[in-house]
Amino acid sequence: MSKSIVPLIEERIKAFGFDAYAWLPLARPVSLDHYRAWLDCDYHGEMKYLEEHLHFKEEPQRLLPKASYALVVSKNYYPAPRPDPRLQDSLSASRVALYAQNSDYHHWFKDQLRDLSQDMAALLPEDQFLPATDSLPILERDLAQQAGLGWVGKNTCLIHPNRGSLFFIGEILTTWSHPEPPELKPIHDFCGNCTRCLDICPTQALVAPRKLDARRCISYLTIESKTSAPIELRHQMGDWLFGCDLCQTVCPWNEKAFGPAMKTLSISSLTEIRDRLQKNPEQRRQQLSELRWILSSSIKNLNKFFTHSPLSRAGGRGLKRNAIVVATNLGFSELQQEIRQAGETYPQLTELSLWSLKNLAKEKVQKQSLEK
Ligand code: B12
Ligand code: SF4
Numbered sequence: 001m002s003k004s005i006v007p008l009i010e011e012r013i014k015a016f017g018f019d020a021y022a023w024l025p026l027a028r029p030v031s032l033d034h035y036r037a038w039l040d041c042d043y044h045g046e047m048k049y050l051e052e053h054l055h056f057k058e059e060p061q062r063l064l065p066k067a068s069y070a071l072v073v074s075k076n077y078y079p080a081p082r083p084d085p086r087l088q089d090s091l092s093a094s095r096v097a098l099y100a101q102n103s104d105y106h107h108w109f110k111d112q113l114r115d116l117s118q119d120m121a122a123l124l125p126e127d128q129f130l131p132a133t134d135s136l137p138i139l140e141r142d143l144a145q146q147a148g149l150g151w152v153g154k155n156t157c158l159i160h161p162n163r164g165s166l167f168f169i170g171e172i173l174t175t176w177s178h179p180e181p182p183e184l185k186p187i188h189d190f191c192g193n194c195t196r197c198l199d200i201c202p203t204q205a206l207v208a209p210r211k212l213d214a215r216r217c218i219s220y221l222t223i224e225s226k227t228s229a230p231i232e233l234r235h236q237m238g239d240w241l242f243g244c245d246l247c248q249t250v251c252p253w254n255e256k257a258f259g260p261a262m263k264t265l266s267i268s269s270l271t272e273i274r275d276r277l278q279k280n281p282e283q284r285r286q287q288l289s290e291l292r293w294i295l296s297s298s299i300k301n302l303n304k305f306f307t308h309s310p311l312s313r314a315g316g317r318g319l320k321r322n323a324i325v326v327a328t329n330l331g332f333s334e335l336q337q338e339i340r341q342a343g344e345t346y347p348q349l350t351e352l353s354l355w356s357l358k359n360l361a362k363e364k365v366q367k368q369s370l371e372k
């Protein structure tokens with residue numbers, strides 16, 4: 001293969017404006033044992049597909065025979081590169097994970113990777129290119145760590161010393177062999193003695209450094225899980241309507257990259273959240289009306305409204321479930337009727353709705369006795 005093709009390929013990659021990229025020879029992931037042990041602990045909960053992924057993850061050539069290299073790229077999702085106006089219009093007061101405030105990266109980021117694959121295939125017609133981002137059974141954090149795009153922090157996220165961790169990872173597997181393989185420089189682990197992420201996690205999902213019990217993670221409970229969260233975790237889920245960012249926004253490396261905004265985004269104490277709402281009636285009114293909208297809309301309408309938004313992953317019923325937990329934790333007794341209605345309409349929400357009504361009623365009694 002002529003070396004002169006390399007500058008042309010580099011030019012194509014740069015045209016997409018990724019925040020970082022690197023080539024690496026496609027080898028067996030270095031953290032497979034960690035992945036196996038994680039599955040053995042059942043930390044993946046209902047995400048049973050992750051068991052089936054093991055076979056492909058241990059040998060990426062099972063996805064693309066003769067794949068020899070991977071191009072790994074990262075794209076920051078904060079500040080939002082593709083803000084979704086629907087979120088700003090309809091859920092401005094609700095707490096939604098930063099990545100989900102963009103339109104769905106499974107579409108636009110994947111499209112960019114697909115377009116780049118096509119560009120490269122036009123230059124290298126003999127070779128094959130397989131683009132992916134969260135869409136194929138590939139250990140993306142492992143791949144990106146090996147490519148030098150960051151280190152695996154104690155919060156399990158890939159972190160870059162200058163770019164923080166609020167970025168997506170994408171890759172293109174290829175049968176092309178890079179003729180000038182760049183030197184791989186894995187990034188030093190800069191977590192040191194810090195334990196901020198482990199300390200802030202409201203549900204103690206980070207059971208040890210770099211070990212996340214997804215069954216306890218708010219991100220899993222509000223997005224991936226199809227059931228209601230265990231009762232003992234519901235209050236700890238606070239005001240998160242979709243996903244959670246706390247173990248990242250509290251990270252000093254994101255503070256360094258994104259400044260003081262991270263502090264506001266890291267508020268986790270329910271008492272503090274409720275105090276703030278009390279001092280800001282407009283914010284309270286807005287949040288209440290957003291939750292009312294979710295609870296009183298039909299599942300069909302919610303699904304339609306959130307098409308091509310990351311929130312579609314939870315689906316209309318998942319969003320209603322999440323809204324019940326948030327409304328309960330914020331003490332929004334004005335929503336009792338909507339919560340009761342949701343429980344009566346959807347059998348999967350009945351238990352949660354009864355739990356919520358019981359808690360809201362208990363709180364009302366406490367408030368009345370304090371007022372006497
Ligand atoms: C399942 C999944 C989840 C699960 C489980 C997450 C977890 N930590 O295990 C849940 C639903 C909880 C989740 C949440 C989130 N996710 Co997610 N998720 C995935 C998915 C589909 C698979 C991850 C997986 O296999 N987990 C199992 C664990 C064991 O593996 P792992 O997290 O990849 O960790 C590996 C490394 O940490 C490694 N490891 C541990 N120590 C060391 C040390 C060294 C030196 C090395 C090399 C490796 C290593 O071992 C692990 C196994 O190989 C990936 C996409 C993909 N295909 O990889 C996205 C992915 C990891 N998620 C992503 C994002 C953005 C999120 C959220 C931020 C979304 C949100 N705001 O709600 C949160 C972050 C929560 C957190 N602290 O991880 C990004 C992460 C980008 C980044 N900078 O790290 C990914 C890569 C998607 C993407 N394409 O961008 N996610
Ligand atoms: S995303 Fe939230 S719940 Fe999950 S590990 Fe991080 S802080 Fe804990």
Ligand code: SF4
Binds near residue numbers: 190192193247
């Ligand atoms: S908060 Fe501290 S321990 Fe956690 S990932 Fe960031 S630097 Fe590492």
